[in-house]
Amino acid sequence: MKLSLEQITHHYAGMPVLQDISLSIPAGEILCIIGPSGCGKSTLLRLIGGLERPDSGEVLQVGEPPEGCLNPLTYVFQDFALLPWRSVGGNISLVLEDHGIRGREADEIIEDVLARTKLSDFRKALPRQLSGGMKQRVAIARALAVKPAVMLLDEPLSALDAQTRELLMDDLLALWTRQPFSGVYVTHNLAEAVRLGHRIAVLSRRPGKVREIIEIDLPLEERHHGHARLDEVQAHLWSLMKQEAMAADQELLDV
Template identity: 75%
Template sequence: MDIRLDAISHFYGDTEVLRDISLDIPDGKIVCLVGPSGCGKSTLLRLIGGLERATKGRVLQLGSPPKGCLNPLTYVFQDFALLPWRSVHGNISLVLEDHGIRGARADTIISDVLARTKLSDFSKALPRQLSGGMKQRVAVARALAVKPAVMLLDEPLSALDSQTRELLMDDLVALWARQPFTATYVTHNLQEAVRLGHRIVVLSRRPGQIREIVEIDMPLAKRQHRTPELEKIQRHLWDLMREEARAADEELLDV
């Protein structure tokens, strides 16, 4: 299923947050949103996910969700959003219970996503027993359990240390290689964007507008090690953002 943003603009009161965003999110591709602080990245993700309605423009879902899809649009958040009193199995089963799926059918789905996220040995563990990286794997497994058409990831690795972030990026690439999924991925980390994004959308300062869309043709599996090509793309992204990022930082400090 493709997502198309058609001339999206959005206001909070008198404040214009996004202006005239038109963008295609193709089926089976990861589209990363980057830009200076306060440019509206997370707001745009909420509009795509239907948590808010755009002031102007339309968010279109084109095509049909995959077979067995329970939630066409599914979030993965920065803070994991796990219930502390439920085990790993229980946290994943929660999203299935909302659809009346329990018992053996639920166990089959959960076993599959635990295997895909390398969590099979931790089914009975509670969140407090898990590292940050493991908790985020549970959040990803929970999202996969509903077979989403599009995953919406809001800075999912930003709370993790650099080594764990590298491992989770490898895990996401392995998941995509096994079964390509469609995703919109918000990040402030340009290295993440270059590692994971088939398409990188650079937004301007508020009101966020598309400054440039950067396509990366290199397969995800070949991006594990930094190459001159990837470093050049990352420098280009930073060149696009540097002055606006500095201005946005000073603006936030003045508030």
């Protein structure tokens, strides 16, 4: 299933937040969205996920979701969003219970996603017994359990320390390599964007507009620190971010 965003415009209390956003997310690709603070990145993700409706424009789902898909669009949040009184397995089973899936069928799905996220030994653990990185793995496992057409990831690694972020990026790359999924990944971290994105959409300062879309012609499984192509893209992204910051400062001086 492909997502197509057509001329999305949105306001909050009369203030323009997003303007004429048009993007496409082909099946099996990850689109990263970056931009200055306050440019509407997370708002755009909420509009894509149907948590809010745009003032104008459309979010279209084109084609059929994958076989067995329970939720076409599924979130992975920054703060993990785990129920503290439920075990790891219980947090994952919650999304299956919503679809009437219990017993042996649920157990098979839970065991599969736990194995894929390296959490098989922690099925009975409570969230308070887990590190931040492990909690986010549980959140990813829960998202995978419903076999989504598109995963919506809202700065999923920003609450983690640098070493844990690196490990989780490796885990996400391994998951995608084993079974490619579609994703919209919002981040302020340029290194994450160049490691994980097939394409990167750069938004301008508020109101957020698509300033540039950068395609990285390097397979995800071949990306590693120090690769010349990734360094080149990251330097270009940093240049764009500096230009936006300077323009914002100039606007304040002109007021």
